[in-house]
Amino acid sequence: MSLRAASIKNTSSDDEKAHPESGRGVVEPYYPDVEDPLEENEVFKKTHDGVDFRTVGWPRASVIFLKVIFATGVLSIPTAMYSLGAVGGALSVIGWGALNTYTAMVQGNFRNAHPGCHSIADMAAVLGGTVLRELVGALFLIAYILCAGSGILGVSIGLNALSTHAACTVWWSLIATVVIAATASVRKFHQIxxxxxxGFTSIFIAVFIVVVAVTTLDRPAAAPQTGDYELGYYVIAHPTFIAGITASATIFVSSAGTSAFLPVISEMRNPRDYNKALFVCMAIVNAAYLSFSLIVYKWCGQWVASPSLGSAGPTIKKVSYGIGLIGLIVSACLYLHVAAKYLFVRILRNSPHLQKNTAVHWITWLSCTCGLASISFILAEAIPIFNYLLALTGSICFAPLAIALPGFLWLYDHGSYRKGHLGQKLIYYAHCFLPLLGLFLCVGGTYGTVQLIINAYADKEIGSAFSCADNSGST
Structure with missing residues (x-):
């Protein structure tokens, strides 16, 4: 290779390598002449014909991962802090964040060891065959339909805040659903x-504005503005089981959507770069969660809003929602896209229509995005409290997907550790604990969240389904 060619190769950005015919100066062949054995079982093939889905570099993958999990968590954790206290909340953020990072690494390593897997459901099929694949696939779909519903709810709250409830909330939710379905219908992760x-920039700036703004107030915006009031800030809190498990499930789910990373791996140019993207994403996310949530809780206490963008008063609420609206839309778009992509691949896998611009290809894809968006809209209107919707998603779906199943995946690939030396045996039995932890959070978290939802309906904290009432607290 000439010095000029080597220079071009070394200075090209990993995320900007293009098709060799595009004339962008990349000497390294995009489609190698020698077939990589690990490529043979990939769902999406590198191809000159039809739709090439394999175009995502690891820097872009890290930003996609960031946007998948950042928005909803940073908006809900400060409320959970009130139940757990500053110390308990901080330890929960750190602990769940570390565990979710590790189990995401386990999932990615398993997927790359079994490259025929496109989703967590395919990985479950390796463990337990068709029955387990169908069960996990259903959980995956439900999880991201609920997440998309939380995104629709967040966008409707933002539109209500910006307009001071100028229209029925159901109309704002419907508009949000249409926009989210349209953006999610872009076929490739690279294109979005x-x-x-x-989206990440907008929601980060919006939250940062709120964090700074709450420190300038004499008292929280939602607290009584005259007379004595109870801030509700506790270093160590003593929650009931129901309040504690629901708050813990809310913090857990804030970084538990790692099963959404797996379909992205199938569209990466080099799937073995997955861990680079994962570690960059989770380091940024968990640092932001811990710092932002502790500051908002310290200054707002029990008066923190849900979502937290409304915690600094009506003016800052409009500013933050105006800036963060793009981020809320993109989050819901990604949740919907992940769910639709799973269903799309499941329907057309091993079919020539999967990577061909045919009528069947487009009808199937648009049916997946629009159909799942409709279900998300219905669920968002049925459970119109942001935190409860997230906690329910974490308990029912992500506890099995992000804790229990990764434990089984590791045990499947490392069965020899059970008969190895002492250190390997300890590691093996430590992973046996993961399915038990997932089961506890699934049962306990679901019970606690459902009970709180029942109580909220009884106390009139939640309006009726498909209610036109303002959900942003602006009126």
Missing amino acids: GWLTWA
Whole structure:
């Protein structure tokens, strides 16, 4: 290779390598002449014909991962802090964040060891065959339909806040659903990469504005503005089981959507770069969660809003929602896209229509996005409290997907550790604990969240389903 060619190769960005015929100066062949054995079982093939889905580099993958899990968590954790206290909340953020990072690494390593897997459901099939695949696939779909519903709810709250409830909330939710379905219908993760940059930047700035603004107030915006009041800030809190498990499930789910990373691996140019993207994403996310939530809780206590963008008063609420609206839309778009992509691949896998621009290809894809968006809209209107919707998602779906199943995946690939030396045996039995932890959070978290939802309906904290009432607290 000439010095000029080597220079071009070394200075090209990993995320900007293009098709060799595009004339962008990349000397390294995009489609190698020698077939990589690990590529043979990949769901999406590198191809000159039809739709090439394999175009995502690891820097872009890290931003997609960031946007998948950042928005909803940073908006809900400060409320959970009130139940757990500053110390308990901080330890919960750190503990769940570390565990979710590790189990995400387990999932990615398993997927790359079994490259025929496109989703967590395919990985479950390796463990337990068709029955387990169908069960896990259903949980995966339900999880991201609920997450998309929380995104629709968040966007409707933002539109209500910006307009001071100028229209029925159901109409705002419907508008949000249409926009989210349209953006999610873009077929490739690479093509929505610029949206993830814009979405992450917008929600980060919006939350940062709120964090700074709450420190300038004499008392929380939602607290009584005259007379004595109870802030509700506790270093160590003593919650009931129901309040504690629901708050813990809310913090857990804030970084538990790692099963959404797996379909992205199938669209990466080099799936073995997955861990780079994962570690960059989770380091940023958990640092932001811990710092932002502790500051908002310290200054707002029990008066923190849900979502937390409304915690600094009506003016800052409009500003933060105006800036963060793009981020809320992109989050819901990614949740819907992940769910639709799973269903799309499941229907057309091993079919020539999977990577061909045929009528069957487009009808199937648009049916998946629009159909799942409709279900998300219905669920968002049926459970119109942001935190409860997230906690329910974490308990029912992500506890099995992000804790229990990764434990079984590790045990499947490392069965020899059970008969190895002492250190390997300890590691083996430590992983046996993961399915038990997932079961506890699934049962306990679901019980606690459902009970709180029942109580909220009884106390009139939640209006009726498909209610036109303002959900942003602006009126």
